[in-house]
């Protein structure tokens with residue numbers, strides 16, 4: 134295998150460089166530095182457009198010097214050199230300028246003369262109206278002998294300059310220098326290729342040695358493009374082979390078959406259902422029933438729009454398992470949602486739900502006939518005695534269906550015979566959590582993962598690549614449409630008042646209102662829910678500090694004083710409240726006592742109050758697209774038409790208002806999800822739920838590279854079918870290990 138790549142860096146590039154690299158980039162081995170790829174490439178002959186430069190990030194750019202002046206500082210000793218640079222190459226665009234300030238910048242004063250071209254590196258900040266860099270590093274481009282060497286000028290102008298993710302202390306060009314010397318000392322041609330031979334020779338893919346050379350030191354733009362293409366495919370293959378191996382392993386496991394029982398709980402339940410199942414619910418139900426009856430574990434992802442009725446589908450599957458003598462667990466992402474599932478499932482089950490107090494027999498009713506199933510709620514916030522009892526019921530098998538939060542994953546929770554795990558709203562749970570639950574079953578359990586966020590095919594192949602997919606694509610009949618409007622307070626300040634008048638009208642008509650705020654108090658960041666809650670656009674950050682965002686506390690206070698809402702019961706709900714208070718608040722809202730609920734995104738997922746018809750989202754631009762879509766799915770659930778107001782103080786045309794316009798324009802979750810992913814960064818998509826490993830993909834973009842992913846998936850499927858242990862593909866197997874185990878380096882060091 135590629136042992137040279139596992140060598141400590143200092144053996145290859147010397148102690149001094151190695152310690153700089155480790156300190157600033159955290160890289161310790163030759164391989165990890167070799168795999169530190171440029172983020173992009175600048176063309177030596179072109180100036181970097183200044184208007185596109187992001188604020189507050191380390192940037193590397195090429196610019197031309199316009200002016201250079203130095204003055205003594207008055208307040209303290211020393212001089213200040215101001216250099217103004219431009220991207221103006223005489224082209225048609227409006228030229229941008231950037232002001233560079235150097236304290237005691239003797240080299241800047243001497244070298245950055247008007248007309249010179251140089252590469253600059255530093256963090257862009259804004260002073261007043263103009264953009265600037267303070268004490269940036271720079272390298273002259275027009276006569277650096279080290280880089281220009283003996284190349285002819287034409288070739289030189291075409292030569293791309295790699296730009297590495299740099300830090301404040303380590304410029305991109307210093308990184309390039311170190312990597313160049315690493316390339317000299319490594320025997321690249323001896324490297325073994327992770328790509329199997331049958332694939333490596335295909336489609337003009339570069340050899341692994343050439344790909345490394347050209348990704349770090351390209352002579353033309355075509356060079357780095359071909360190098361990227363090679364590594365991109367390699368990334369896709371490593372990922373897909375890891376997933377194919379996992380699928381094969383899962384398929385080889387033996388589960389307990391949970392066959393439907395004639396005249397069991399499930400058939401009773403179906404008879405008492407107050408509505409007919411949609412065609413989709415019936416079809417998916419049939420698939421699940423068949424898979425549960427097999428002795429290989431079901432591993433299925435159920436996608437369905439908000440309100441498409443996933444819970445009933447899951448409940449029917451759970452009842453089949455209970456009928457067959459097993460237990461089912463439903464894992465919810467929040468306490469509020471777990472409690473709500475518990476209540477609504479108990480209501481839906483009606484007389485079939487045993488409460489355990491009056492002698493419900495739970496799953497151990499066996500085949501004595503359809504009796505009842507004991508439902509148990511298990512969350513971290515239960516009082517100790519209740520929690521202990523719930524755990525006891527799960528462990529003894531008394532509880533047929535256990536509904537809970539992360540508490541279900543705790544070491545202390547065990548089951549008598551766990552047959553089915555249902556994970557609701559999967560985007561909050563990663564593979565590891567799925568596995569932690571699976572480990573609680575005696576034999577591999579059946580697994581149903583449900584998500585309301587529609588997922589494009591390639592993302593499904595990547596993030597949920599170990600699951601088969603089913604889709605519920607219709608809403609139950611009688612679902613009323615939701616109309617969504619962007620309310621721009623910047624252009625219409627008077628509308629603020631109209632929102633509360635409108636709320637009053639809903640309430641007077643007997644309905645209820647949600648008001649959602651991005652923050653809890655005046656000095657916090659709201660309820661952080663991993664994965665989804667972060668706004669998706671980088672440009673969100675910039676204005677956050679400048680304006681005061683709506684918070685639950687301040688909005689609550691002002692609404693309680695609001696004349697037009699006189700006599701209306703308004704209550705707060707957020708993640709930092711005592712769980713008992715949260716439950717109480719939800720109950721009073723569900724009972725239509727509380728008319729207006731001021732909350733954070735705790736209500737985002739799954740909360741189901743049919744009488745709510747108006748959703749007001751304040752500072753809506755602070756939320757991501759799929760979050761807004763989830764939020765508005767809370768209204769219009771009971772056959773009453775729903776309205777969602779996306780309130781913003783941003784000016785029309787502000788980039789963040791694009792998201793609001795997108796959400797207002799369609800209720801098609803799939804369309805929105807595409808839009809969302811376009812605006813998001815890749816890391817957010819894969820996030821913690823990325824299959825297996827925590828490392829992020831470097832070159833592969835799950836939305837853009839659908840063809841590559843599909844092709845790699847087919848290749849991976851074939852490789853694993855032919856050679857499940859990857860015996861003949863050791864280098865690929867090692868690459869998968871690296872991918873799944875990015876912390877391996879740390880172990881190496883200790884070993």
Ligand code: ADP
Nearest residue numbers: 408409410411438439440441442443444445609
């Ligand atoms: P989601 O897919 O968003 O989790 P739910 O399962 O919470 O949706 O269902 C939303 C509501 O629709 C619930 O109140 C549920 O009882 C109701 N529902 C589910 N299936 C049907 C159906 N076939 N006909 C009418 N109402 C249904």
Ligand code: MG
Nearest residue numbers: 443444557739
């Ligand atoms: Mg749901």
